[in-house]
Amino acid sequence: xxxxxxxxxxxxxxxxxxxxxxxxxxxxxxxxxxxxxxxxxxxxxxxxxxxxxxxxxxxxxxxxxxxxxxxxxxxxxxxxxxxxxxxxxxxxxxxxxxxxxxxxxxxxxxxxxxxxxxxxxxxxxxxxxxxxxxxxxxxxxxxxxxxxxxxxxxxxxxxxxxx
Numbered sequence: 001x002x003x004x005x006x007x008x009x010x011x012x013x014x015x016x017x018x019x020x021x022x023x024x025x026x027x028x029x030x031x032x033x034x035x036x037x038x039x040x041x042x043x044x045x046x047x048x049x050x051x052x053x054x055x056x057x058x059x060x061x062x063x064x065x066x067x068x069x070x071x072x073x074x075x076x077x078x079x080x081x082x083x084x085x086x087x088x089x090x091x092x093x094x095x096x097x098x099x100x101x102x103x104x105x106x107x108x109x110x111x112x113x114x115x116x117x118x119x120x121x122x123x124x125x126x127x128x129x130x131x132x133x134x135x136x137x138x139x140x141x142x143x144x145x146x147x148x149x150x151x152x153x154x155x156x157x158x159x160x161x162x163x
Contacts, residue, residue, distance in 0.1 A: 006160075008133065010050040014102035016125075017044065017056045018089060018111030018118055020072050023065035025112055028140030030147035037071055039138040039163075040110055044075040053102040056081040057095045059117070087117050090124030099125070106131045108162075110138035114150040122159050132159040 020040055025033050047054050058081040061067050068081045084092035089099070099107065107130045111118045118139050122132050134154055141147025155161055 008106060008108070010052050012104055013052050013106040013108055013133075014099060014104035015043070015047045015052055015054045015108045016089065016099055016111075016121065017054065017072065018109065018121055019057070019059055019065065019113070020069045020111055021058055021061065021065040021067065022069060023060070024117075025069070025140065027142055028112055030114065030141035030144045031137070033140065036112075036138060036140045037069060039135070040069075041071050041075045043108075043110060043135055043138050044072055047108075048076060052108075053104065054079050055095065055098045055102070057084055057089050057092070058082070059084050059087070088120035088124055089117070090121060090128070105129070106133065108133045108135060110135040112140045114139040114141035114147045119150045119154060122154050123157055126158050133162050134159050135163065136161045137163045 054076055056068060056079050058068055059065055061083055082095045082098060084095050089095045107125050109122055109132060122134055125132050136151055141150060151161055
């Protein structure tokens with residue numbers, strides 16, 4: 001039996017950070033917002049240190065969500081957030097194409113809100129054949145129960161949960 005390639009390597013991965021914005025963060029109750037932000041910043045810094053391509057997407061920045069959280073922008077100074085109008089990154093050609101253009105089939109994904117933007121993007125990426133790793137402790141949901149149920153749904157669909 002052949003071994004399953006489970007180790008993540010910088011050469012095979014891309015990272016997608018979705019909706020790390022204050023307006024959406026205010027709704028997060030599944031974990032401490034500061035802990036989630038610290039975890040997301042550590043994730044971003046790790047990607048930068050290992051030259052993993054990072055795509056950042058935001059939504060409704062002018063309406064209620066606000067810009068990318070400053071701590072994340074500081075961790076990724078060369079990355080410009082791609083603004084989209086819908087909840088699913090895969091439904092925005094610019095954002096989806098940025099992920100596809102990395103040429104990487106392993107996608108490390110984190111963001112706000114687990115039940116919506118994170119889940120929809122992960123499920124769509126899985127449908128397109130990406131190997132999706134959801135960083136559960138860098139994702140925030142509206143409630144602990146809804147966050148955990150979204151993670152269960154993602155895992156059942158084939159996403160791999162990690163921290």
